[in-house]
Amino acid sequence: MIYTVTFNPSLDYVVTVPKLEVGAINRTKGEKVFPGGKGINVSWVLQNLGIPTRILGFKAGFTGEEIQRLVEVQGIACDLLSVEEGFSRINVKVRSEEETAINGQGPVIGKADLERLLKQLETLQTGDMLVLSGSGPSGCAPTLYGRIARLMQQRKIPCVVDATEKLLENALEAGPFLVKPNKEELEDLLGRKLPTEADLVEGARELRKKGARNVLISLGGDGALLVDAFDAVHRHAAPRGHMVNTVGAGDSMVAGFLAGYLKNRDYQEALHWGVCAGSATAFSMHLATRETIEELIKGN
Template sequence: MIYTITLNPAIDYVVKVNSFEKGGINRSQYDYKEAGGKGINVSRVLQQFGQASTALGFVGGFTGKFITDSLTEMKIPYDFVQLQQDTRINMKIKTETDETEVNGLSPTIGEAEYQALLAKLKHLNEGDIVVLAGSLPHSLYKAVYREMVSLLHEQGALAVLDTSGTPLKEAIQASPAFIKPNHHELAELFEEEVREDHDIVRLANRLHQENGINHVLVSMANAGAIYVGDGGIFKLHAPKGKAVHSVGAGDSAVAGFIYKWNDTKDARKAATYAIAAGSATAFSKTLCTQAETDVLLEQVEVIDLSQR
């Protein structure tokens, strides 16, 4: 079974305007609301691929109800810990040329609520895949993901991690099975400059060899990604297209990797599908469909770097 954990979910309120005037009145051309948060996005994309998953995490208040109602409508199972405070709202203002985000404050997670989530993880079984994705609420300590990855190891479950900064630096010590930093996050992790492909390969290989991470997929926006891990070392060139929706592209890549890995256990096929899924979301107005992903799959070029 696949589970996704979103510790800091949100309603994403997307507003499209012709132009944004600071201090003035801006009228929207259209707007819409979506259940958001990186783990929830992964569940939504997996659902598009016909792959079931269960969403875990924290929700609360009327905004939390919007998220659970949305997941029910999409037929995505969930088992959230309920909070007294409202789930946050993130506003994303889109113009023809720019995208501005205003992210809301996260609710406070108490020790009892956190322990309630850990209790759910203790019921998982060997072979389960668990996606830990997104930022941490301000009330949780920076080593939370590290603690969760360690617990998942004890349960025999595979931990997939997509976060950044100190939570990532802490969590890699527990050896998750998969991580997806971008090249800026990789540079920050090692406090080194990343200028060339060989810099990415060298640092990603340290994560693979020294930290025991099976799969390291380093994303580079429209330049594609570099994979280092059990499946070898190779670069993936992303399909060409116009980016119109950056939100959720990384989450779609994570979902694409999990979906294809779960089906084939082939890292090259999984990484290729990840790039196609991330690109399909970037080229769409919302999260990708399987049909959109499959159209782009043949356009992903894979170059072996293991002999370089």
């Protein structure tokens, strides 16, 4: 079972506006509501690929209940913990000539709530995997992901960390199975520009020296680069297609990578699945389906 943690899930209200005009009334030509949050996205695509998964995290208020309902309608196991103060956020995604997003704040997650989540994590067993995705709760300690990753390390449960800055940096010493920064996030973490592929490989190896086993760098329309647990370098170009959506593409890459890796424990195959899953989401109005991913896998 692959468990994912989303500390601050959302209802994503996605609207299409032919031409967005600031300061004017804009009328939509299409609108959808999806459950959002990076961990939820990972579980959604894993479910589409037939990989058992369960969503953990927090919910609050009427929006939190709707997030859980929409996830369960998809057939995904979901154990979001209820918190009393605030309500789960609503994110507005406007698709026009350019994508615009307004993200809500989310509920207050207290120390006692975090302890309840840690208790949940104690139920994970040998053979399970944990994915920590996105930002922590508002005001959380930058050591939070590191604390959780160390708990998983002690129990020999592989941990995936897709986060930024200190949340990622503090988790490296716990030896996560996989980290997935994009190019800009890796540059921010290392404090320097990485203009060439050789620079990216060097940066990935620095993260490996700090503890990460596999470093997957997403490169948007240029595909992805992987430095694996044996220090081998793998490169994969992105499939050709018409990009209509960037939301969840990186999360889909994580899901595809894990699904591909679990097939044969082959890193090149895992990278192939990851890039195709990320691209399939980028070419879709929402997250990739099994059919759209497999179509790209067969054709690339």
